[in-house]
Amino acid sequence: MFYRKVILFYIPAYLIIIGFVSNKVKDKMNTKYGYRSELSMKNKANWYYANKTMAKMCFGLGGVFLLIGFLIARYMEVTLLRIAILWILEFLAYITGGILLERKLKTIHKK
Secondary structure (H helix, E strand, O other): OHHHHHHOOHHHHHHHHHHHHHHHHOOOOOOOOOOOOOOOOOOHHHHHHHHHHHHHHHHHHHHHHHHHHHHHHHHOOOOHHHHHHHHHHHHHHHHHHHHHHHHHHHHHHHO
């Protein structure tokens, strides 16, 4: 049963790692690491803004889902259904954050 509790923390740990990477590479544009999209790589200002925002978003989401994982592990039975629901919510939150960031980059790029 221990492995089920550990599985709860895979995606939050991944999000926190992505936050560190995005925060670390925001100063240098590259094609390997960071938030890479067509708009974010147009210029340095977009690259800096996208990676700074992605780092904040990933730290925030990772922290929230880490807390939710601790609460589930502590006060509820960890079932495969609860794990699946939590993973789907985490994935949807990450995708939604990326979509919102792209929209913001579009409005910034038009200026």
